[in-house]
Amino acid sequence: MSKRTFRVWRGDAEGGRFVEYNVEVGPGMVILDALHRIQAEQSPDLAVRWNCKAGKCGSCSMEVNGKPRLSCMTRISDYEPEQIITVQPLKTFPIIRDLVTDVSWNFEQNKRIPPFRPKAPGPDGKLRMWQEDVDRIQEFRKCIECFLCQDVCHVLRDHEKKQNFVGPRFIMRIASLEMHPLDTVDRIPQTLREFGSGWCNITRCCTEVCPEHINITDNAIIPTKERVVDRFYDPVAMLTRKIRGEDPARAREEGKVP
Amino acid sequence: MVDVREIKTVEHDVLIIGAGGAGLRAAIECSNAGLDTAVLTKSLLGKAHTVMAEGGMAAAMGNVDPRDNWKVHFRDTMRGGKFLNQWRMAELHAKQAPDRVRELEEWGAVFDRTPDGLINQRNFGGHRFPRLAHVGDRTGLELIRTLQDHAVHKGRLQVYMECKALRLLKDGDRMAGCVAVWRETGRFLIVRAKAVIMATGGGGRAWRVTSNSWEYSGDGLTMAYDAGAELMDVEFTQFHPTGMVWPPSVRGTLVTEGVRGEGGILKNNKGERFMFRYIPERFAPETADTEEEAARWLAGDKNARRPPELLTRDVVARAIKAEVEAGRGSPHGGAFLDIASQRTAEDIKRKLPSMYHQFKELAELDITKEPMEVGPTLHYFMGGIRVDPDTQASTTVPGLFACGEAAAGLHGANRLGGNSLSDLIVFGRLAGLGAADYIKGVSELPALDEDQVRDAIRWATSFLNRESGENPYVIHEDLQELMQTKVGIIRNATELSQALEGIAELRKRAENAKAHAASQYNPGWHEAMDLHSLLTTAEAVARAALTREESRGAHTREDFEGEREEWGKVNIVLRKLDDGSMEVRKLERDEPPEELAKIAFATIEDLEAGRV
Structure with a gap:
């Protein structure tokens, strides 16, 4: 002693x-x-x-x-x-x-994210997923919601943009739903417009402090940002849509975008 | 004089106290039934003790071994509980658990998979077949997050976070709600409701070495007991065989049974795999008796019997204690748990990631290279509030329900690992249905008795208001020491009587505890209030343990060795009498339905061959 x-x-x-x-x-x-x-x-x-x-x-x-x-x-x-x-x-x-x-703000953000809605089961009545397809979301689901990543995020910590950006925890939560093999909901338009994915400038501080050693930046945030970019900022797709007068979110809902 | 009208009052159809797996599952069911639902939790949402469950949830889905079915699960549960379980609860649990697990998947849970894409299932102590749906070694986290994320999108479901229930309110005999206090502000809150569901867990914090979090102060059991509910089976406190023993600051922290499920073996300081010497007669026909056979089982030979490390928790905990007392313990007074020699480093990190990190970070030990040191830790209350098996309604207080660890009956004298998480979702749902059904017959909100509110608040504030008094932390530590030494794994009449005397002394001291400073987020104040619950729970355990003059399951009396036939016919029930004293009585058990008795007492060969 x-x-x-x-x-x-x-x-x-x-x-x-x-x-x-x-x-x-x-x-x-x-x-x-x-x-x-x-x-x-x-x-x-x-x-x-x-x-x-x-x-x-x-x-x-x-x-x-x-x-x-x-x-x-x-x-x-x-x-x-x-x-x-x-x-x-x-x-x-x-x-x-x-x-x-007072960390209650985090609980409010979670409520904003559209919940999981699964596909119908297969012909035998069973839901099937393969381990290699769930490995990456199981990593995100290790999150214990300590909010250390939220604490260290510059956008929230130094710039106080809580009204603009849900923070790394909830971009990762969105990623865990978007990459869920059984999920049917499209959250990408909201991720850009409401959840503020563009505010993250990938400084990786969130990943550094994660006590669960989740690679938040590389495995959750970057792939989510890429999905947003593919949808909204791909120049060829944007031009095509402009000519056809399509709204990407609606196109997805109508099954025109894979 | 407290003016009750100045205290914030909210009204709901149903109030659920506790937001672990059972509370949240009950809340979802109440919301589905269209009820205006309140959930009170003394912590933040998603932090309840359920997150600490590691190994998995037991459900006879047969995804890994198609020979599994509800009958085998039922038989395992009854045998594990030494036939003191409520037959109907064990039946409901075994039959309904598979649907409840699949429902979690529909709500977004991501369990580990079998090669053909179904929910994977692992071996665990006392379970005949691989039966535990799991996610690595963090299954409880998956359960609570799934329920939490599902519940927050439910209609008419309000969660009151960091709001601690102090006392249940009654209108005549029936439930009327509770008085609570916000931790943040110290302000009181009255919650009026037609029905109350207790989902408050157990009371392990009365012991020094425990895997339980601070929340486990027995307050749910105590509030229900004080309101007239019966408690049952509380002498059966489960000591999990594998808690950490070193360093001292983490003594008691859980080491999942999944380590043994994945092949981990127990050794003493002579390098002997001692569990072969502790196989009870009842389990001998189904347990490997050589290392060679155990190794074949681990390699997947379906004809090999299970290794003795996977005997039920009561057996393994007593074996470790006996080895230590015979001088064959590890350097810090435990046994060696070795997975490094049984599995590759890669397998260990994949199947037991949080154990790997826990030992690496807290004990500077690499479990892929070295054995862990483990010893028994107080883990679980088999007993609790006595309820009706189908509706989870309290046997004595109309409008009061209980589920999960707070309720008694499913586990009898000893709980099988993995049966707790499935208990939460099966009986959480049934409690929700039970409450919804009860509320159909309650047209108006029960009346609020202001005197009861004033009394609760006067009591709560007395700790803040008195001039001087004892430090509540010291009283709590003394209780923990008392329970650790006098109401441990091995018990006797002398020590149990001493424990009761000690508890009476501590009660006097607790009544005069002093909480310093103001009421805003003041842990010292909450510690002072928790003493009443801790002491009531401790007294209940000690009294029931003194009454049961036999050794069965988790309750071991060195002065009454072995199971006694006459004690297999009764459960011990406690109730508060009008004079405030604790009544202990033996409740004659009902004869089991013939069908269930046949299954429970069948040989495994007959059951598997479909002859039952």
């Missing part, structure tokens, strides 16, 4: 400050353990959101030394012994209290 110093942000929407705590640290301890120890021994009212403490629920997201992290999966021993560890709430979302932010 040894003592370590933590600087923890305390406050609410009105403002706050960093408070220093000295905590006994044992082998294998993670940041969330230290916060629990502070609650039990020094400040029982320290607000922390957490559930599973096993990296599976995505509740305990916060910023540790400036980096978005799951506090339950961040080992204290990863930091130099003399280093002070600074813990603060996610920057992109409004503060409720101490380390807890």
